[in-house]
Amino acid sequence: MKIGIIGGGSVGQTLGAALIAKRHEVVIGIRKTTPDELAKPRNFAATLAEWQTKTGGKVATMAEAAAFAEVIINATNGEASVAALNLAGAANLNGKVLIDVSNPLDFSKGMPPALLPAFAGHTSLGEQIQAAFPQARVVKAFNTITAAVMLNPGLIPGDHDLFISGNDAAAKATVSELARNFGWQYIVDLGDIIGARANEAILPVWVRLMMTGGPMFNIHVQRG
Amino acid sequence: MKIGIIGGGSVGQTLGAALIAKRHEVVIGIRKTTPDELAKPRNFAATLAEWQTKTGGKVATMAEAAAFAEVIINATNGEASVAALNLAGAANLNGKVLIDVSNPLDFSKGMPPALLPAFAGHTSLGEQIQAAFPQARVVKAFNTITAAVMLNPGLIPGDHDLFISGNDAAAKATVSELARNFGWQYIVDLGDIIGARANEAILPVWVRLMMTGGPMFNIHVQRG
Numbered sequence: 001m002k003i004g005i006i007g008g009g010s011v012g013q014t015l016g017a018a019l020i021a022k023r024h025e026v027v028i029g030i031r032k033t034t035p036d037e038l039a040k041p042r043n044f045a046a047t048l049a050e051w052q053t054k055t056g057g058k059v060a061t062m063a064e065a066a067a068f069a070e071v072i073i074n075a076t077n078g079e080a081s082v083a084a085l086n087l088a089g090a091a092n093l094n095g096k097v098l099i100d101v102s103n104p105l106d107f108s109k110g111m112p113p114a115l116l117p118a119f120a121g122h123t124s125l126g127e128q129i130q131a132a133f134p135q136a137r138v139v140k141a142f143n144t145i146t147a148a149v150m151l152n153p154g155l156i157p158g159d160h161d162l163f164i165s166g167n168d169a170a171a172k173a174t175v176s177e178l179a180r181n182f183g184w185q186y187i188v189d190l191g192d193i194i195g196a197r198a199n200e201a202i203l204p205v206w207v208r209l210m211m212t213g214g215p216m217f218n219i220h221v222q223r224g
Numbered sequence: 225m226k227i228g229i230i231g232g233g234s235v236g237q238t239l240g241a242a243l244i245a246k247r248h249e250v251v252i253g254i255r256k257t258t259p260d261e262l263a264k265p266r267n268f269a270a271t272l273a274e275w276q277t278k279t280g281g282k283v284a285t286m287a288e289a290a291a292f293a294e295v296i297i298n299a300t301n302g303e304a305s306v307a308a309l310n311l312a313g314a315a316n317l318n319g320k321v322l323i324d325v326s327n328p329l330d331f332s333k334g335m336p337p338a339l340l341p342a343f344a345g346h347t348s349l350g351e352q353i354q355a356a357f358p359q360a361r362v363v364k365a366f367n368t369i370t371a372a373v374m375l376n377p378g379l380i381p382g383d384h385d386l387f388i389s390g391n392d393a394a395a396k397a398t399v400s401e402l403a404r405n406f407g408w409q410y411i412v413d414l415g416d417i418i419g420a421r422a423n424e425a426i427l428p429v430w431v432r433l434m435m436t437g438g439p440m441f442n443i444h445v446q447r448g
């Protein structure tokens with residue numbers, strides 16, 4: 001499958017490498033593709049030049065990555081996601097599955113971060129992306145787990161869940177199939193894109209659990 | 225143990241009945257103990273007159289319930305909790321374990337409710353209660369599960385977790401011992417009372433899962 005990843009940070013690089021290892025074609029899209037950008041140190045990740053060498057994946061502009069792709073992954077900083085997707089171009093998103101793995105976190109007061117008020121409460125980043133790009137088929141998913149586990153659920157033993165939400169049932173089925181291919185057994189459908197409020201509300205819980213025991217965990221819903 | 229429950233709604237009544245069944249002495253505290261109040265229909269619960277007859281428990285004023293108790297449970301509506309605890313009286317809370325099971329939910333826009341902004345983000349109801357009553361030993365707990373399961377975890381099969389947070393280690397140990405007595409095996413300590421942000425952030429997730437499959441569930445943290 002042709003997959004465009006918007007955002008070249010640790011999440012985009014980790015997902016890209018895992019997808020390439022499963023023989024998907026991956027283009028990471030960033031704002032500017034200058035040599036300086038490719039050589040720039042990134043938080044918790046390699047430079048994109050190193051990523052290209054190591055994985056054989058490509059790096060292009062956000063618009064090129066989105067135009068190339070059948071499925072697009074938003075792996076940008078949540079606060080900047082709508083602006084980044086505008087650079088990718090609404091026309092390049094139309095009709096395509098857009099997997100939103102981002103989180104709208106406010107680190108302005110240090111740890112733990114909170115959800116940014118503009119995206120919390122009776123709204124969510126997932127809903128705002130869907131509203132900004134009504135022709136895209138947005139699926140909120142993978143935002144509730146550390147990057148290493150997103151496409152490698154076997155790193156956590158036992159039963160644990162991938163939470164997804166979105167308005168388009170076929171798009172959710174595409175994402176679920178992709179996830180199953182990486183070993184996800186428990187996919188919890190939180191309903192339409194309003195469910196992104198729940199996807200994103202997991203983050204304050206996630207961060208606290210991370211602070212008290214590290215990032216290698218996930219949660220499982222037990223029903224009675 | 226002498227337990228005072230502030231709030232006579234379905235959560236207070238359910239917890240009270242379960243505690244009485246385990247031979248604790250329970251007094252439910254409400255604002256006014258007039259015959260009208262005891263006969264008043266309550267959401268998802270019996271009248272308090274019926275609860276008294278059925279359980280043998282007592283109903284008194286909030287101040288009387290708090291003065292009587294060794295351990296106090298805040299089972300009021302989150303938005304009104306600090307006001308209710310002021311009626312219970314700071315002097316009656318001082319030095320005592322105060323289990324905060326409440327949630328600050330905003331139903332003003334219907335379902336799903338959001339967290340009330342005044343209690344969300346870089347704060348929480350649990351922290352605000354601790355700040356308002358600095359001599360009380362606040363433990364946030366039991367707010368992440370439906371009332372029937374709070375003191376009857378066996379209703380949900382498999383492994384699932386009770387999340388607690390609070391500044392006072394001995395108070396958390398008291399609550400954990402009480403919980404284990406009701407069958408709780410997995411108690412996840414979210415650290416100091418700032419962890420109440422995580423306890424309360426579970427609610428938007430909980431409500432969405434409730435909307436898609438009913439309230440009889442709980443979550444479990446799997447660590448890698």
